[in-house]
Amino acid sequence: STLKFVTVLYRHGDRSPIEIYPTDPYKESDWPQGFGQLSQEGMKQHFELGQFLKKRYTGFLSESYDRHEIFIRSTDVDRTLMSAEANLAGMFPPNGSEVFNPDLRWQPIPVHTVPAEKEKLLSFPLEDCPRYTQLMNETEKTNIFLNMTETYKGFFAMVRNKTGLEKLDFGNIWSLYDTLFCEAKHGMRPPDWVTPSVMETLKVLNNFVYQILFGVYKRKEKCRLQGGLLLDQIIKNLSNAAAPDSKQEVKIMVYSAHDTTVVALQEALNVFNGLQPPYASCHLIELHQEENGMFTVEMFYRNDTNVSPYNVSLPGCSQRCSLQDFVKLTREVIPQDRDKECQI
Numbered sequence: 001s002t003l004k005f006v007t008v009l010y011r012h013g014d015r016s017p018i019e020i021y022p023t024d025p026y027k028e029s030d031w032p033q034g035f036g037q038l039s040q041e042g043m044k045q046h047f048e049l050g051q052f053l054k055k056r057y058t059g060f061l062s063e064s065y066d067r068h069e070i071f072i073r074s075t076d077v078d079r080t081l082m083s084a085e086a087n088l089a090g091m092f093p094p095n096g097s098e099v100f101n102p103d104l105r106w107q108p109i110p111v112h113t114v115p116a117e118k119e120k121l122l123s124f125p126l127e128d129c130p131r132y133t134q135l136m137n138e139t140e141k142t143n144i145f146l147n148m149t150e151t152y153k154g155f156f157a158m159v160r161n162k163t164g165l166e167k168l169d170f171g172n173i174w175s176l177y178d179t180l181f182c183e184a185k186h187g188m189r190p191p192d193w194v195t196p197s198v199m200e201t202l203k204v205l206n207n208f209v210y211q212i213l214f215g216v217y218k219r220k221e222k223c224r225l226q227g228g229l230l231l232d233q234i235i236k237n238l239s240n241a242a243a244p245d246s247k248q249e250v251k252i253m254v255y256s257a258h259d260t261t262v263v264a265l266q267e268a269l270n271v272f273n274g275l276q277p278p279y280a281s282c283h284l285i286e287l288h289q290e291e292n293g294m295f296t297v298e299m300f301y302r303n304d305t306n307v308s309p310y311n312v313s314l315p316g317c318s319q320r321c322s323l324q325d326f327v328k329l330t331r332e333v334i335p336q337d338r339d340k341e342c343q344i
């Protein structure tokens with residue numbers, strides 16, 4: 001078979017926390033670039049991912065950077081823009097004739113974006129959809145959600161007391177976990193109340209938040225209003241690449257985004273593993289043409305740099321899924337008229 005087109009979606013690299021909690025011993029000034037910024041660890045993670053992609057697609061992409069072959073789009077957020085730049089530094093170090101400064105093994109490559117308030121492809125959950133808000137309110141009335149709230153009632157009370165967070169619920173527990181995770185990752189000793197077991201419980205609650213965003217209750221409808229928008233665009237690109245007189249020159253489309261973007265897409269594909277995607281984790285969608293001329297879609301998820309990317313197959317389809325079946329099996333999460341579906 002021949003590889004014809006690749007879509008890459010990745011989460012940005014390691015960053016500083018987005019915010020702190022009232023009793024946090026660490027402040028924004030403890031972070032070299034302040035809150036929400038890509039760290040040097042994050043830059044390295046994406047440089048490595050870029051090198052991985054270069055190797056994986058040797059023979060598919062030209063040896064040197066060719067602007068007709070690749071298109072990169074990022075959300076308009078420093079950490080994703082910078083992740084894409086670090087990624088490209090790993091993917092396309094200039095060879096001979098491309099070197100413009102002998103002391104610099106780097107060449108500029110465009111990273112496209114749209115203003116945050118206009119971003120509808122790579123930022124999820126989109127907050128412009130009253131029906132989605134209603135679905136999230138309904139989710140909070142499901143037994144699963146009520147059981148989680150009841151089970152962890154005491155834990156939430158303890159954490160509220162220790163953090164000084166008046167309001168602490170599934171709406172913001174993910175942020176507390178994130179802050180503690182970032183601080184621990186960067187060698188900042190946590191307060192004594194943050195024991196390994198407390199961290200483990202926070203991790204479970206954090207993952208539950210990612211699970212309910214686009215799943216657990218009315219997954220298909222939530223996905224039609226959210227990740228289905230991205231999947232729709234990806235399928236359009238696949239179909240264009242597979243068209244007989246295809247005018248599509250781009251061979252690889254790269255999206256630089258967030259953990260929630262990866263989850264939104266994977267829930268739409270019904271392949272989400274229920275865990276917050278790690279830094280620089282990467283979902284790959286490859287379009288192949290078989291000897292018999294048929295087009296097939298193959299997917300992989302790289303969430304651990306120590307092992308090869310995992311095969312990911314659409315439920316109801318094989319690892320090499322015909323494009324026809326891929327389109328048919330995902331149709332129910334592609335919005336037909338999202339504006340109408342969002343109205344309540």
Ligand SMILES: CCCNC(=O)[C@H](O)[C@@H](O)C(=O)O
Binds near residue numbers: 018258
């Ligand atoms: C309000 C902050 C939301 N969080 C983000 O934007 C982060 O980039 C998050 O999506 C991530 O992938 O770390």
